[in-house]
Amino acid sequence: MAVVAAAAMLHPRAWTPVVSYGGELASSLTxxxxxxxxxAVILCAGAVAVLRRARRLRDVYLVDYGxxxxxxxxxxxxxxxxxxxxxxxxxxxGESLDFMLRLHERSGIGEETSIPDSLRYMPPDRxxxxxxxxxxxVIFAAVDSALARAAPALPRGAADIDALVVACSFTTLxxxxxxxxxxxxxxxxxxxxVNLSGMGCSGALICVGLAKNxxxxxxxxxxxxxxxxxxxxxxxxxxxxxxxxxxxxxxRMGAAAIVMxxxxxxxxxxxxxxxxxxxxxxxxxxxxxxxxxxDQGVTGINLSKELPAAAARALQENLLAFAPAxxxxxxxxxxxxxxxxxxxxxxxxxxxxxxxxxxxxxxxIHPGGSRVLNELAYIEAKGRMKKGxxxxxxxxxxxxxxxxxxxxxxxxxxxxxxxxxxxxxxxYPVPWNL
Numbered sequence: 251m252a253v254v255a256a257a258a259m260l261h262p263r264a265w266t267p268v269v270s271y272g273g274e275l276a277s278s279l280t281x282x283x284x285x286x287x288x289x290a291v292i293l294c295a296g297a298v299a300v301l302r303r304a305r306r307l308r309d310v311y312l313v314d315y316g317x318x319x320x321x322x323x324x325x326x327x328x329x330x331x332x333x334x335x336x337x338x339x340x341x342x343x344g345e346s347l348d349f350m351l352r353l354h355e356r357s358g359i360g361e362e363t364s365i366p367d368s369l370r371y372m373p374p375d376r377x378x379x380x381x382x383x384x385x386x387x388v389i390f391a392a393v394d395s396a397l398a399r400a401a402p403a404l405p406r407g408a409a410d411i412d413a414l415v416v417a418c419s420f421t422t423l424x425x426x427x428x429x430x431x432x433x434x435x436x437x438x439x440x441x442x443x444v445n446l447s448g449m450g451c452s453g454a455l456i457c458v459g460l461a462k463n464x465x466x467x468x469x470x471x472x473x474x475x476x477x478x479x480x481x482x483x484x485x486x487x488x489x490x491x492x493x494x495x496x497x498x499x500x501x502r503m504g505a506a507a508i509v510m511x512x513x514x515x516x517x518x519x520x521x522x523x524x525x526x527x528x529x530x531x532x533x534x535x536x537x538x539x540x541x542x543x544x545d546q547g548v549t550g551i552n553l554s555k556e557l558p559a560a561a562a563r564a565l566q567e568n569l570l571a572f573a574p575a576x577x578x579x580x581x582x583x584x585x586x587x588x589x590x591x592x593x594x595x596x597x598x599x600x601x602x603x604x605x606x607x608x609x610x611x612x613x614x615i616h617p618g619g620s621r622v623l624n625e626l627a628y629i630e631a632k633g634r635m636k637k638g639x640x641x642x643x644x645x646x647x648x649x650x651x652x653x654x655x656x657x658x659x660x661x662x663x664x665x666x667x668x669x670x671x672x673x674x675x676x677x678y679p680v681p682w683n684l
Contacts, residue, residue, distance in 0.1 A: 314399040315399070318388040359499075366483050388503060389479055414442070454478035474511070479506075526568075526653045538648075585602055612639060639659045
């Protein structure tokens with residue numbers, strides 16, 4: 251409109267002299283230099299408005315998501331895992347088995363988690379073919395679910411996907427997993443793909459942040475597919491070093507997929523702040539979760555005793571980074587007053603811990619890898635997610651890397667029981683005594 255108005259002003263008949271009430275002023279305004287100057291000003295103002303609108307970052311939305319749901323044959327009850335390990339004394343000695351059982355009892359891992367078929371062999375199959383088979387199983391199941399749930403927003407199905415971001419915690423294969431998805435679903439030749447590996451358990455949230463950055467500057471209506479997985483076949487550690495036995499107990503098979511868009515049409519969540527804190531510059535943090543060989547040359551993931559403290563420091567720095575943007579003003583004032591008191595009274599003054607429960611209705615705290623999104627599915631399966639609820643998701647990775655994503659529910663699930671918790675949600679939560 252500004253350009254049209256400027257063009258009209260430049261027309262010789264656009265302005266007519268005004269002789270009443272200040273005829274001299276009106277006459278001077280209609281002189282040629284003034285008209286040109288005012289037209290230029292309006293043109294510049296219009297151009298600035300257009301540029302500002304073009305450069306304004308777009309809101310990004312989570313249209314829907316899907317998770318891998320293991321079949322009964324994939325599940326590994328504790329009794330089954332224990333019997334399987336006892337049948338391989340040449341691979342798992344009694345002391346290592348007792349340690350893993352004690353750790354499992356305190357881990358909170360349920361009886362319905364899944365492992366790939368490759369770990370049921372004696373000895374387990376850690377080959378490339380086993381990793382490929384596991385990847386196809388979990389990734390395709392998650393993507394199928396996500397595309398089906400987001401179908402109303404994808405008229406042409408997978409052909410409507412403009413960008414693809416895939417992450418796997420540790421395993422890297424060639425062709426990459428992004429190519430695997432492109433091939434399976436026949437994505438367009440111009441689809442933009444990014445494949446991440448070695449990002450660890452927070453890779454899911456890192457992918458969400460990357461996809462958000464892409465969509466914020468993309469044309470309206472752009473859609474991105476985010477896929478994250480954690481493969482066990484190549485990660486199994488058949489050694490005896492305790493720090494490297496921990497992943498055998500804590501990690502499970504899974505994958506999740508998300509359809510994101512910069513259009514609110516049929517979206518279920520609005521993606522808010524995404525904050526990533528990396529502390530790898532500190533040597534003790536960098537070494538506390540490391541893929542390496544033990545003294546016998548067996549490769550595994552070494553989780554040192556320094557990991558909990560390093561993760562706590564990273565979490566504190568992450569919270570400090572995004573707290574000002576999410577906490578209500580009342581909480582920020584309490585934090586400010588607490589800091590002032592400690593400044594004048596010293597350590598004797600009690601430090602105020604902000605109540606993040608006043609900013610969020612739900613928290614999905616790191617259970618590992620794609621299971622951060624499974625936690626979101628659990629909240630929805632329980633029917634607890636309401637319109638306007640805010641969710642804070644937090645994940646950790648080697649490095650140490652702490653990532654957090656905030657999202658707001660704008661449309662609750664039509665069928666809360668349709669997801670990876672289908673058929674078993676009524677059994678949770680379960681009593682847990684340490």
